Amino acid sequence: ACGKPAAETTANAGKTQGNTTDNKGALADKKIALIMRQNLGTFSAQYVEGVKEQAAKLGGKVTVIPADGDLAKMSSNLDAAINQKFDGILLDHGTAEALQAGVQKAVEKKIPIIAFDSNVKGEGIVALEQNDQKMAELTLGQLGKDAGNKGNIVKVWVAGFPPMESREIAYKAFMNANKEIKEIGKFGNAQNPALDTQAQMEALLKKYPNKGDITAVWAAWDEFAKGAARAIQQAGRNEIKVYGIDMSDEDLQMIQDPNSPWVASAAVDPKDIGRIQVRYLYQKLNGDKTPEKVVLEPVYVSRDQLPKDKKLTTDQLSEYVKGWGNSQQGYTDWMKELEKQSGK
Amino acid sequence: MATTSQSLLQMKGITKSFPGVRALSAVDFDLRGGEVHGLLGANGAGKSTLMKVLSGAYLADEGAITVEGKPVQISSPKDAMRHGIYCVYQEVDTALVPELTVAENVLLDRIANGRTWLRWGALNREAAKILKMIGSEIPVRLKVSQLTIAQKQLVLLARAVAHEARFIIFDEPTAPLSLEESEQLFAIMERLKAGGVGCVFISHRLAEVTRICDRITVMRDGSHVLTRSAKDAEHAEIIETMLGKTFAEEFPKLPAKLGGTVLEVTGLRRGTKVRGVDLSLREGEILGIVGLVGAGKTELSRLLFGADRADGGEVVLRGKRLRLSEPEDAVRAGVVLVPEERRKQGVLVDESVQHNLSLPILRRLSAAGFIRRGEERSHAERLIGQLGVKPALPGRAVKHLSGGNQQKVAVGKWLPTDAAVYMFDEPTKGVDVGAKSDIFRLIGQLAQEGKGIIYLSCEISEILGIADRILVMSYGRITGELSRDEATAEAILTYASAGEAERVEG
Amino acid sequence: MKDKLLDISFRYGTLVVIGVVFIFFSIINPNFLSYDNIFDILRSISIVTFVAIGVTLSQIVDGFDLSVGSTVSLTTVVAASLMVWYEQPLIVVLTVPLAIGIAIGLLNAFLIVKVRIPDLLATLTVMYTIAGVHKTYTQGFSVYNNMPMPDGTTAPGVVSESFKWLGQGKVLGLPVPVILMIVAVIAVHIFLTYTRWGRQLYITGGNREAARLSGIPVNRVRTAAYVLSGLFAAVGGILFAARIGSGQIDAGVPLLMESVAAVFVGYSVLGAGKPNVIGTFFGAVLIGILLNGLTMLNVPYFSFDIIKGGVLVLALAVTFVHLNRRKA
């Protein structure tokens, strides 16, 4: 996940090199708040892990504050974090409208904010974005290629979440471009993804009971992909391929499993997102000049890229998939120095 | 059933206190097999409490219980049952499970404590057999929630019979029963007695008590006053010991001037219970409506009050036709009802006396929606004085009052509404003689003020005492009308069973 | 004397628990007791308090309104969409959601009072139905400024500043939603305690049949309670949209359980043992304080719920042990 923004980072890394050495004291023991809209599933857990890992390396301490999906609560949590004088604040999946006021307050109080997929803008803020549209394009493109640009597909998707809605844009474009691909079913339920997706996929398999009735399933979220893949696998309809978006360790295992219909996904390493977000925060704390926007480029991962003989975790994925993990994005020399000093 | 007539149950020095009340102080009581022992006392004397101690519902603070000389520990209803003691409680609803069937309620204890596997066919047949034994044909598969109070009482009786207990306590069983049904009950008690069972019989109807009982015990203010043979007991004497003062049991009928017609009812009907009732009522008149249980009296009063909706008929109050779809409409028009089931319908037991009394005139007691609290309190104090509610504390929750005082609140709350018609449905049920005459006096006063009174009861003697004119009801119709002078118990009974043939056809 | 002291400490047990929690956090963290933070806590509970007031009212008449969460969801997207899709003036943006809240209350009342479906069942089905309606209305999308529409165009409007002021503005240094909340709590408290209608609500809830036979129009009273419940939920929905400046799908779902928790804790405030609005407010405060304080303490977020549950049990236990001791 290093594209254009990486260049920007290197640029400003150089500038601030001068005051690295005496920085250790000032940057020690920073209190960091990670304010999340939702903390559900393995993807989020790995993202949190990435944040914690990088912060620990730099000597910081992270407090995770999730909001059960409730944006009002999220903005209250942001207020609380500001009152508590955290040294830096990370946002995850907020919206501009809900958080802008709080962000403004933080800026006034000189608390740096790094926002991931939250659409907030403002001076002194770094906005991290993962390219959701691109992720959808990558998986849909592969789906089209595998299907020979024709066939019947099922879409598992819900609206109501900004990343989902971005992915939908790519989906529409794809369907417009491929008139011979027909959508024969669509469903989705964010309230009970684990069970309902499976039950609903089963219903569609019964509605289209013959091999070849369904060519592929496109799932706009890995929680959906898991359910759909399980239903297909348990029904023995492995001719149907599943394409998902986002990837956690758990997902990776399913993709590696030769009996699983889930063949490919596109994602940014959730741990990397966390790590990069912390690095930009430390750049801010250090007074470096930072870009306003950092785009995290997704990576396409498919089964044929993966080894058959051993089970991978996302940490090891970089050995097999180019561009995955170990992103150097946001790193500066002084930071590596600091890691060494505070490292144990 | 145990056959030894020597079986003996003794309670010695039973003391029981509730927070703020000493309900029983060192009470002695004994019960022999093969006798009916009457337990008498004013409301709140402690009769029910004593029996609840005996049946394991309450734990006594002090005192001992022996069965046949052997001391027994009764700390739960199960203990009591083990010693053959069974209680038919005063408030039937405490002992019934409304959503279960009649059969299950009759055989409740057996089902609850018997063998593991239940055979429904056998159980239903058994329940039907027991019900038949006490002369009832209530369908055993019906839910108890669909029964009338009297039927519920019968179910409880059947349960006691099913139990083959050695000692059975009947706590005011006849209060909701008609004469006929009471007679049936007495027949059952005679049979139990013959089988060596000891029965405790609690009632406020002295005539019944002296007739059916072998011995009587009188309690007053939580203490035992006397125990003696019932044979030669004088009513006046018993009442005196009960109340602790001289008292003449009579119906104080105050003279009232009759005015014009205030209420005119024609063709009122609802389902099979009220099948076309015509009646008229004059100002200052006390109209007694009498009939056996199930005659439809309660239904009629509820129709006139808008508590149920009529299928047809007309109600005209002072020349104006009423549209009654809710009690609210009746109250506004000036027709009020003191309902039969006091604790569930007449008063709000969890609220204070003051709140109960102010309820019907909240609008008058408030300004711009705000309740004027001072006004509310003085209103309550005024009424409490007028009614003689004891204790005279407006803040006391109604559930902590005795039955008679609760009834005074249920009646009293309507007094300031200045209604044109007051209906009383069995207002003396479970009320002691002292309170009863207080209530009669209140009714008399209302009549003197020119109110129209409808008094519904199955107690013929009460009706004869208080009513200016009597309508007899049977199977949903008025079957006879008698003036005060021509009315006799025999005439009423003749009319009361008149509708029977007709019902069989319908 | 000693007994009396014990009695008081029980009677105010829940408040004591709240106080102890408050003092504990204040000592541990000096930032907790700052002017800003106190008002942030109050602001954070303002929406749930409005919803909880509605739940309190339905509970007072011995009912239970499970549909409030869905009502919040529907009204919040409707409010946002009126601005974003239809560019309506503020007055319309406020009245339409309130009217919807009233309509949902009437629907609940119809099913409960007329069709006589038990309250929990009726409001559960309405909960599902309204949740479906609000998703269908937006076709599952959240509503935000100049959002792309399904037909490819861009929505013309934005959530107006004057509207957002309701959720984010300040008057004399006090956050607007906090002022609204406090006014509402006091007004409803006065309504319930000092007016005839409030008394009728409590009496109806205490024994419906006896209340009816005392001439109280119980059906109208119950209908009013459900309508008010819908109305307060709608206010909650409006504030939600104003607070976050957009209309989020399913925004109300987590509010149901939280408002119920607040109402339940409220039962025990002042040893009342019955639903009351002051208690509800303190219930919401307790939950707000816990959330804020625990965040500051740096307790792992996944143990929040354990602590929350534990403190709630404590608050309830103190009161109910007391209530039952008195009864027994």
Next chain:
Amino acid sequence: MKDKLLDISFRYGTLVVIGVVFIFFSIINPNFLSYDNIFDILRSISIVTFVAIGVTLSQIVDGFDLSVGSTVSLTTVVAASLMVWYEQPLIVVLTVPLAIGIAIGLLNAFLIVKVRIPDLLATLTVMYTIAGVHKTYTQGFSVYNNMPMPDGTTAPGVVSESFKWLGQGKVLGLPVPVILMIVAVIAVHIFLTYTRWGRQLYITGGNREAARLSGIPVNRVRTAAYVLSGLFAAVGGILFAARIGSGQIDAGVPLLMESVAAVFVGYSVLGAGKPNVIGTFFGAVLIGILLNGLTMLNVPYFSFDIIKGGVLVLALAVTFVHLNRRKA
């Protein structure tokens, strides 16, 4: 005669609604009525049915167990973790979650029966607490085969095939969870209807005072109901893990409302008007049929809830109009 016919059609109103829905889907889509699809539907409701049986039992004693969802969440991750983290044999994997279910039931019973906190309040707080415990236990992670552990190592175990067989296997062509569900429904029905203990539950719930006076140990009976409720929720949790082959965080949250809906619809089956396990089963079936049929119909997902709510209202209205007509 005509009246009787009407009466019957009302009595079986809910079943008629279910039947109509079923026939409707069968006509619209021939694949709906296939052998496989019927079993898919039954399999899809097996977990919620187990949870709902527990809720039914608590409702029979006039209680309400809100903690079942959290119990499912906890037991499902515990079952998975016993295999994945600790490589325990099947017997341990099954007994530990069941023991946890029992323990939660005892905790609920303690708060309700001993401390005498009202049921809804007590189980709500337990719901929060257990939700916190299950997240703390897994530190927010879902549990799956050979997952990476926080300390950098890899979990040694996998979810065993014999365990997964419980959720995914077949016996004589019938899915195992369906067999388990049907056995459980029949067993609980027999227990409730034909044994003393079952009637003790109904008697206790119908009138606690009467039950006490009949010598029923009401506190023990209520405790038993909550313990059984916890136990059935634990079975639900085990099946959940077996069905999806991993332990998902917060898996039980949506199950609470769904099982409550099933129980409520069940009230009206056979015109009973009280909780009963056969009714609960049909309630779950109705919900399962709707999900399956509507998916086949390709109805937009956001209108599912409207239809679900509408059908539930219909099913309930038919019965309660009838029940009240009879009473009035």
